[in-house]
Amino acid sequence: MSGISYKSKGSILNPLKNLAFLGRGSVTEPLEPREASANYRGFHVNDWELCIGCSTCQKVCDNAAITMVKIPGLPEDPVKGVRNERPAIDYGRCCWCGLCVDICPTGSLALSREYVHTCREDELDSYFVLPDPNGIHGHYFPKGWDKSVDADLVDLERQPMTEMESGERIGSFAEIVAGYSDQQAIIEASRCVQCGMCHDSCPTHMHAPEYIRAIWEGNLDEAVRQIYRTNPFSHICGRVCTRRCETACSIGRRGDPVAIRWLKRYAMDSVSDERVREIAAEGKVDYLTGRKVAVIGAGPAGLTAAFDLVKKGHEVTVYEALEKAGGMTRYGIPEYRLPYDRLDADVAVITSLGVGIRYNTRVGRDVTMQQLQQEYDAVLIALGLQMGRSTRIPGSDHENVRRSVELLRMITEGEKFDIPDSAVVIGGGNVAMDIARSLARLQRQAYGEVRVTVVALEDFDHFLADPEEVKEAREEGVEILDSRGPKGCVIDGQGELQGLKTLGVLSIFDEKGRFAPSYDESDEQFHPGHMVIEAIGQMTDTALLGDKLTEQLEWNRGRLRVDEEGHTSVSWLWAAGDMVTGPDVVHAVADGHRVAASIDSTLAD
Amino acid sequence: MSWQELLLELTLMPLLAFVIGLAMVLMMRRIAAQIQRRVGPPLLQPIYDIVKLYSKQTQISHGFIHELGIMMAVGGYIAAEALLPVPGMDGLADKGGLITLIYFLMVPTLGMALGVGQCANPNGSIGISRALTAMLAYDIPFVIVVFGVAFHYQTTNLAEIAAIQQAHGVSGWGMMEMPLLALAALFALQGMMGKQPFEVYIAPAEIATGPMVEMSGKFMGGLFVMQSFQYYTAGVLYTILFLGGGENWLTFLPKIFAVVAIPMTIAMLFPRFRTEDLVRLMWKWPVMAGLLGLAFVMN
Amino acid sequence: MRPENYQAVNHPPSNEYELNFGPNHPGIEGNYAFKVKLNGDRVLEARADGGYLHRGFEKLMEGRLWIQNIALVPRICVPDPVPMEVCYALAIEELCGLEVPERAQWIRVMQLEMSRVAAHLFAFGGHAATTGMYTPMFWGIADRDLILDRFEELTGGRVYHIYNIPGGVRRDLPEGYLGRLSGLLDYLESRLPDYDNLFFTNQVFVRRARDVGTMTQAQALKWGVTGPNLRATGLALDVRRDDPYLVYGRLEFDVPTEAGGDALARNLVRRSELQQSIHILRQVIDRLPEIDGPIRCPIPNPLAWNVPAGEAYTRVESSKGELAYYVVSTGGGKPYRVHVRGPSSMHAVQVLERLAVGSRLEDIAQIMFSLDACPPEVDR
Amino acid sequence: MDKNLNVWLDNLLQEIEGIKFRRKSTRRVRIDVAMDALPTLLELLQGRASYVHLSAITCVDWPDDGEFELVYHVWSYETQSLVSAHTRIPRDPGVYLSIYDLYEPAAFFERDIHEMFGVFFEGSPDMEKFILTEWDGPPPMRKEFDSEAFVNQQFEWQPYHPDWLKELEEEGGGVTTRPEDIRW
Amino acid sequence: MKDIKKIEIIQRPPPPEPARRTNPLARVFDELVRFCQSRSMFMLHYCTGCGAIELPPAMTSRFDMERLGIQPMVTPRQADILLVTGYVSVKTLKRIILTYEQMPSPKYVIGICSCTVNGGMYWQSYATAKVLKDYIPVDVYIAGCMPRPEAVISGLRALMEDIRTGRGDAWKKYYQNYDFYLGNQQRLFGEKWQTPTDVIAEAHHYGMMTDQTLGEHTDLLEQNEVPLDALRTRLKARTE
Secondary structure, three states, X not given: OOOOOOOOOOOOOHHXXXXXXXXXXXXXXXXXXXXXXXXXXXXXXXXXXXXXXXXXXXXXXXXXXXXXXXXXXXXXXXXXXXXXXXXXXXXXXXXXXXXXXXXXXXXXXXXXXXXXXXXXXXXXXXXXXXXXXXXXXXXOOOEOOOOOOOOOOOOOOOOOOOEOOHHHHOOOOOOOEOOOOHHHHHHHHHOOOOOOHXXXXXXXXXXXXXXXXXXXXXXXXXXXXXXXXXXXXXXXXXXXXXXXXXXXXXXXXXXXXXXHHHHXXXXXXXXXXXXXXXXXXXXXXXXXXXXXXXXXXXXXXXXXXXXXXXXXXXXXXXXXOOOOOOOHHHHOOOOOOOOHHHHHHHHHHHHHOOOEEEOOOOEOOOEOHHHHHHHOOEEEEOOOOOEEOOOOOOOXXXXXXXXXXXXXXXXXXXXXXXXXXXXXXXXXXXXXXXXXXXXXXXXXXXXXXXXXXXXXXXXXXXXXXXXXXXXXXXXXXXXXXOOEEEEEEEEOOOOOEEEEEEEEEEEEEOOOOOEEEEXXXXXXXXXXXXXXXXXXXXXXXXXXXXXXXXXXXXXXXXXXXXXXXXXXXXOOEEEOOHHHHOOOHHHHHHHHHHHHHHHHHXXXX | OOXXXXXXXXXHHHHHHHHHHHHHHHXXXXXXXXXXXXXXXXXXXXXXXXXXXXXXXXXXXXXXXXXXXXXXXXXXXXXXXXHOOEOOEOXXXXXXXXXXXXXXHHHHHHHHHXXXXXXXXXXXXXXXXXXXXXXXXXXXXXXXXXXXXXXXXXXOOHHHHHHHHHHOOHHHOHHHHOHHHHHHHHHXXXXXXXXXXXXXXXXXXXXXXXXXXXXXXXXXXXXXXXXXXXXXXXXXXXXXXXXXXXXXXXXXXXXXXXXXXHHHHHHOOOOOOOHHHHHHHHHHHHHHHHHHHHHHHHO | OOOOOOOOOOOOOOOEEEEEEOOOOOOOOOOOEEEEEEEOOEEEEEEEEOOOOOOOHHHHHHOOOOOOHHHHHHXXXXXXXXXXXXXXXXXXXXXXXXXXXXXXXXXXXXXXXHHHHHHHHHHHXXXXXXXXXXXXXXXXXXXXXXXXXXXXXXHOOOOOOOOEEOOEEOOOOOOXXXXXXXXXXXXXXXXXXXXXXXXXXXXXXXXXXXXXXXOOHHHHHHHOOOOHHHHOOOOOOOHHHHOOOOOHHHOOOOOOOOOOOOHHHHHHHHHHHHHHHHHHHHHHHHHHHHOOOOOEOOOOOHHHOOOOOEEEEEEEEOOOOEEEEEEEEOOOOOOOEEEEEOOHHHHHHHHXXXXXXXXXXXXXXXXXXXXXXXHHHHHO | OHHHHHHHHHHHHHHOOOOEEEEEEOOEEEEEOOOOOHHHHHHHHHHHHOOOEEEEEXXXXXXXOOEEEEEEEEEEOOOOEEEEEEEEEEOOOOEEEOOOOOOOOHHHHHHHHHHHHOOEEEOOOOOOOOOOOOOOXXXXXXXXXXXXXXXXXXXXXXXXXXXXXXXXXXXXXXXXXXXXXXXX | OHHHHHOOOOOOXXXXXXXXXXXXXXXXXXXXXXXXXXXXXXXXXXXXXXXXXXXXXXHOOOOOHHHHOEEEEOOHHHOOEEEEEOOEEHHHHHHHHXXXXXXXXXXXXXXXXXXXXXXXXXXXXXXXXXXHHHOOOOOEEEOOOOOOHHHHHHHHHHXXXXXXXXXXXXXXXXXXXXXXXXXXXXXXXXXXXXXXXXXXXXXXXXOOOOOOOOOHHHHHHHHHOOOOOOOOOOOOOOOX
16 A cells, blocks of 8 residues: 555556446445434434433423423323423424433433435425334334433432431431532532423422522522522421422432432522521512411421511411421421521521511410401411321330320420330331431430331331431431331330330231231231330321311311312411321421412402 | 438438437446446436426527527537438438538537527636537547548548448458557547547536536437437447448447447546647647558558 | 526626636535636636535534534534534533543544545545546545445444544444444555546546646645645645644554645645555554443533633644634533634635636636535635 | 743743733643734744744634634644734724734634624735625624524524324323423 | 335325326326426536535435436536525525526425424524525425435435426426515515516416415515626735
8 A cells, every 4th residue: 555656657548447347336225225323313213101201302402403292191290200291303403413312311212213204395294293112104113323321411320418427427416418518519400401390299399490500500599599489498498308309300210310409408508597588588578468467386387378478568477386486397307307507597587587486375275266366367277297196006005105206396305204225116207217216316325225126017118218217227226127017015014115016017008098907917026125106197286276166167087178278168267287288398388388379369359 | 212212211310310329328328337336327318318308398598599509509410310321221421421421510519609609608608619629629630530531442422431341341441451540530539529538618517517508408408419419420430430330230239339338438537638638639649640540541 | 488587798898707606516615606707718816705604603602502512513514524523522621621531532533534534535536526537436425435334333423423522422332343444444445546547647637637726835834724735735744743632642644745736736645644544543443442441531411511611722633634623611501602713714715716816717626626625614 | 842932932921021821731822912912922923933824813702891802823833832822802993903914814814703703904905705795784703693583583483283283282282392492 | 227116105195186188198298208307307516505415425326316317417507406405594595596596497496404494403593594495495305414315315206206296396386476485585685686587477488477476575576676787796806
């Protein structure tokens, strides 16, 4: 192989050597379109089973070629993070770059090896295509450019959260989770593809995509502003939210969901409390309506409603039976998960807007409902679930068989009680974990070792508590047993509680789906413990309403019946929070907003 | 020969020429395809092209002279066909002869010049000036060749020339008796057919096909028809002068196709010369070969 | 019948006349135009007229995310898109301080050279066609198509690969890819003698191309000529050698030159470069299997990717010459300014205008194709 | 090679006042220079330091500062390094000196910048339009020109309404998010 | 050529049958002419956009369009099909319209790539026209960015089929709806826009005048009509 000299004088007959080609065949391909290569970028195909309609493809498309189309009949479930929308592609814009495929969080979108499409001028509508698995002409073509490990543009791994080691954290009630550093937060925020699934699934529809983007942009004020659009309990929700958003997160389809809760926490922690108060006060009307609203219960629902109403210019007074605000978030959640100063900060934001809270004022005792009715234009009861349910198993009336709510409140208030050297917790929810881990800490402080057993009805595949809670509880020395139903408490001759007997669970629900656990009588176990804690649920103490009011109100299986807006059957009374929606902070917040809107519109009339 | 017979021949000869010419066009395109390693057009492609061109609805004319020019271009060849004897038909060969033929062969180029001049497209004008120069260039060796052949056979009657050669068998072919003139004629043939390296007046990349630039529809169709006549004429003329004409169609057809295949093949292997290179080349080697051949013939 | 109000163009009473050369003209590469003033067929003056392919790339890029632009850049030079992708990616990598994994660097070199071979095959063909010889064009484009097949296999696209993204490349090689590439190189080499016979040593072509569009070394430097066109004046200057990027510093290759400075010399330089590219590709084929590792370093979510503020000037040797990207970031999610310095912006405008003067009408097309000017690069 | 570079740069620094220079890598040098000193700098770079190749001239629009930044990228084949000379000129009137007499390739870049940004270069051989001959709007590369807004106002889009969409709309579905709704 | 028949051309719903002449001989003649028209298409050699890069492969050995009777032609006068390969900048669109009007009918336009449909990649660009069919009627669109040569050939075969069955008559629309096309052109190029071809006269000549042919835009055209000059050139003496 050599070059050709510039001065070369080849024979004039050289070209004639190529006459040989007269006798050679052609290299022409047949007229049929060849099959394209294995990763060809042809027309789109979309697996509708996998696709969740998150519209990430639409966002990355550089040519604005993707339109989201709603398709009735497809499953739609905001909680699971599924929308009944599918992308439609405009082939008058598409450039087949495949970025949509590379970024698709579910991996449903792919490019096929089909590449021939022609049409006449009046058939141009065929350029607007709703890709399905069958290709644009309904003929199957193999996939071409498809999701691969190399090609994935989505970062599937979340930023690790720094936590205290189990040995360290068990020693105190100090907060376990350290929170993100600036760097981590920005990286974690950058993982978000802004699909808005979290917004849809959130009970109070927090503007998570917006505040995550603001965090990514480094504009934390804006992030707080976005958070306060829907949630005045942001410090709390940044720590202990049940985060349905993360379940719905489209990144979570194949990887770790974006740490939305931690990002919220990061934003709230990074902005000074004074600045938060300023931001929260934005949008408050500068006049008073002259209307007065009483709120009973300074929990998330009540305070949220108070926050909304006071911003609308109403005068709001909150009656709280205990000495501090926060309700179950304060008295039900241990400090290692939710430090009280953060809770105080949230409450301080609300009070700074002009909400008055009367502490240690129990309605029914210190003030009656009738008084409230006369004094105020509207009354909201947001009592929460402050009474623990009992299993009513034999021996459960023993004094050392305690309810978790009660015990947690005592721990919070610093009330002294005998810390048992061993304890059994009945229940598999987060409350059970809370009490178990709180007890573990107390035991550690008192005795230097942990002897707590948790028995849960559910098996680990259907566990109610967060996996992290379970994991951390285990790390802290809590023994957790699944599929065990309580049979009875064992009390010895001296009347001392010795432990709990449990049976193996066969099934929890009957065939009609009602709660009716059946046990395997042969599988009996004994769990020693000098205290048994029931953490199987809570209920509301509605005694404060008084008999007359209780009769006026409509009830539904022991719960107050309210309409969609939280309005009870009595015109001046609304109800909200856990007592209506069940135990969850963010639901309570959502409920508070809803009721506040209802009260506001009623008062405006 | 009765006038009816003559009339029949005069009708048949151009018709045959046209059909054979179309086949030659196809052959050219197939040769090109073969060398370029591809399949090439289907069998009836030249007909499709011509029918299509005549069926065009828009027929842009640039005036009477323009149309006349095209008619001259086609007519010149049609007239020439009558002078080219084919097996079984002599047409006017014995009456017209070689000299008339040369004249007729110039008519198309002149006709084109006339027609293209009306288009006022500078590319066309440049093209036609190049075409005329090229004609001047290849006509010199061509005239020498014709003169030499006529001198050699002592006649300008093509039918006679063919007959003389056929009488002596292959060794009596002009090619054998006057190899230098045959060679010179090959060059002239290449130029006459306007094939690379003498394609200077079409030159798409330079002057956008020159004379044809403003032609469309039936005018373009006319040029396509002219092209098939041109190939036929060139092939038959060379065959008669140097390859013994046609004893019968079976030998005649291979000969004329072989003759035109040569320039067509060469054309695929060479680029085009510039005009002055073309003239220089034409007036150098073919003319020298022709003159030398002439000298041999004269001796 | 004259349906058209056709009017003859009135020329001024002189020997000079003006001719529009393009945009719709087979002697024009792409969509581009010249206005030439001629006396006879001698060019007195030539004036390039571009903008037919103007899309406002630089403006468009300011309006799109960093990652979205990877689909846009290859379109700036259609026949040779890979250098565009690589150059843009290099600029962002420089701004972000991304370390491209070695394997990706080798794969990039492989693509760059494949693209060069393809572009040169295309360029020969075009050059041959301007001189009336169509066979090399048919051959060249058919052989180029085989390279496109390999590109398709690798990148999923025949012409626009959109394969290089900041941080690396998008896919790893398919199974057995290098073997097939090697087979293709063997085939291309076996074809070279045919090309030589038909084209490079064709004396008619040599006569046509010699002394056409000649420029001296001094002129070439003064006019900002780069790439094969500069090397055709005898200067062995090559960005790959002088300002090494990727792994070119570790590859062994010559920088071929010719002394003539005319269309023929440029053509021969391209032929030698084709050989050199094949040589480089063989080295890549030898080395690549040994280099394991990722093909891309992690990059942020493209929807939320702020490139740190700063500016970068990256240069790549494309098949036409020095290709450079100047990228300015203000730390946002989109580029603040991207300037594309295509080699053809020199070759197709000033150089061509100057070389055309004094040449002949029939050589304009040849000069343009021998410069391998790429109009979309000029228009952007 | 680097050593030489340093030597001449030192010399250079002594001769021109008010330039700021920063080596970004072995082959990339950034120089910030006042607008009146730039031609001198380039003359020195070309005449004394072998920077003979003008790779490009880039214009960057900084409307907030009211300035255009002109960046002259010059390459030296000898020292194999690139100097990017940055200078800023006021956005209004946007007139600057041509360096055509130093670097001929400047003609193209200056013409391009004139078209795209409206910066006039005095002494440039040709400031006529080249690419945007059919364009009579503002210089499009200026930041205040919003191409997308212009396009939406000037052009209409293909109105698609395929059968499948009609069917979906009958069933209560249909388009929810158009691409233009989510532009950012 | 056997394979042409064998391969099923992309299935599309049959549009209404075009009107036919009643005389059987004339019908046979029409069929023949249409067949020849479909089998001989001269393609204008004009690379309007980046999709043109796939035309050389389609023309040359690997995919050989000449199999279908398609060959490139240099001037619009000789061309039957105009391939608009991708985006058309406004500047190019002017030339495309000039070219289109110069082509002899029947003439066909093929819009290749995304850009001719809805702006494609360059939908944000101030310099490109977005919807080609607003400016000239289009016969066949070929999807892709850019379409492979096989797709181009498939599109051409679809056009062949249309021509053979007499449906490829988009060119008539240009005369029938000239006002619409002219209006869009004027909107883009300004009110003074005119071309050397007198389309209205041609429409008269072909008997294709409809009430859509003339309208406000053609009135504007007539108002602003100026005799054509020699093409303006911008040459000027250059001092070296």
